[in-house]
Amino acid sequence: EVQLVESGGGLVQPGGSLRLSCAASGFTFSDHYMDWVRQAPGKGLEWVARIRKKVNGYSTEYAASVKGRFTISRDDSKNSLYLQMNTLETEDTAVYYCARGVCSGDSCYVGSHWGQGTLVTVSS
Amino acid sequence: DIQMTQSPSSLSASVGDRVTITCRASQGIGTYLVWFQQKPGKAPKSLIYAASTLQSGVPSRFSGSGSGTDFSLTISSLQPEDFASYYCQHYKNYPLTFGGGTKVEIK
Numbered sequence: 605e606v607q608l609v610e611s612g613g614g615l616v617q618p619g620g621s622l623r624l625s626c627a628a629s630g631f632t633f634s635d636h637y638m639d640w641v642r643q644a645p646g647k648g649l650e651w652v653a654r655i656r657k658k659v660n661g662y663s664t665e666y667a668a669s670v671k672g673r674f675t676i677s678r679d680d681s682k683n684s685l686y687l688q689m690n691t692l693e694t695e696d697t698a699v700y701y702c703a704r705g706v707c708s709g710d711s712c713y714v715g716s717h718w719g720q721g722t723l724v725t726v727s728s
Numbered sequence: 729d730i731q732m733t734q735s736p737s738s739l740s741a742s743v744g745d746r747v748t749i750t751c752r753a754s755q756g757i758g759t760y761l762v763w764f765q766q767k768p769g770k771a772p773k774s775l776i777y778a779a780s781t782l783q784s785g786v787p788s789r790f791s792g793s794g795s796g797t798d799f800s801l802t803i804s805s806l807q808p809e810d811f812a813s814y815y816c817q818h819y820k821n822y823p824l825t826f827g828g829g830t831k832v833e834i835k
Contacts, residue, residue, distance in 0.1 A: 639824075641772075648815065648826060648827075648828050648829040649764070649766075649772065649815050649817070649826045649829070650826065651817070651823060651824040651825065651826065654822075654824070665822045665823070666823075667823045668729070668823065701771055701772075706777070708777075708778070711760055711819055711820075712819065713760070713762050713777055713817075713819040714762065714774070714817065714819070714824065715774055715777075716773060716774035716783055718771035718772060718773075719771065720771060721771060
């Protein structure tokens with residue numbers, strides 16, 4: 605069974621940093637692109653970042669709202685995905701989900717396997 | 729960036745009703761579109777990818793159509809477990825963007 609379990613959320617002051625983790629199991633982690641998606645309280649979904657596989661050089665993509673402040677990374681030996689969040693703003697308050705990407709041909713979409721989410725609250 | 733506009737933002741319907749949600753892209757995206765369902769307090773669940781392909785295990789009352797800029801998600805006969813929020817998302821290029829969501833409520 606595919607499982608994704610996020611951790612690392614919590615309360616942080618504006619300007620602070622936080623590192624989220626996502627532990628994957630039940631599938632060959634190294635074979636998949638991985639995404640972070642967030643949802644502010646009572647709001648819609650926002651894609652945050654993507655990391656490709658080793659064969660793609662672990663290249664990354666980011667939403668404009670987080671580019672330069674957030675860094676997505678992965679450790680295939682630990683079946684783990686990370687999101688390093690720096691210079692946090694109150695607008696970054698959200699539940700953060702990790703999700704497994706699914707690729708078909710040259711296109712990759714956010715698939716049906718998501719974690720339960722971890723809440724990040726940025727407040728003084 | 730490609731903007732995704734969903735309508736309506738909310739709707740009230742009864743069990744057994746046929747419901748259609750639309751999603752419009754600000755530029756052509758072919759069929760690079762997924763639909764998600766989200767229930768309160770839960771992670772989203774993918775229903776349809778490539779605009780019209782049903783994910784494994786998703787009931788056949790759900791269907792998707794469209795290409796280019798105009799897409800729709802139809803629930804042929806609304807069931808009690810279908811009351812939820814629905815989101816479209818394109819994957820034509822980066823950044824991937826979601827529509828604003830449609831909340832389907834009980835009439």
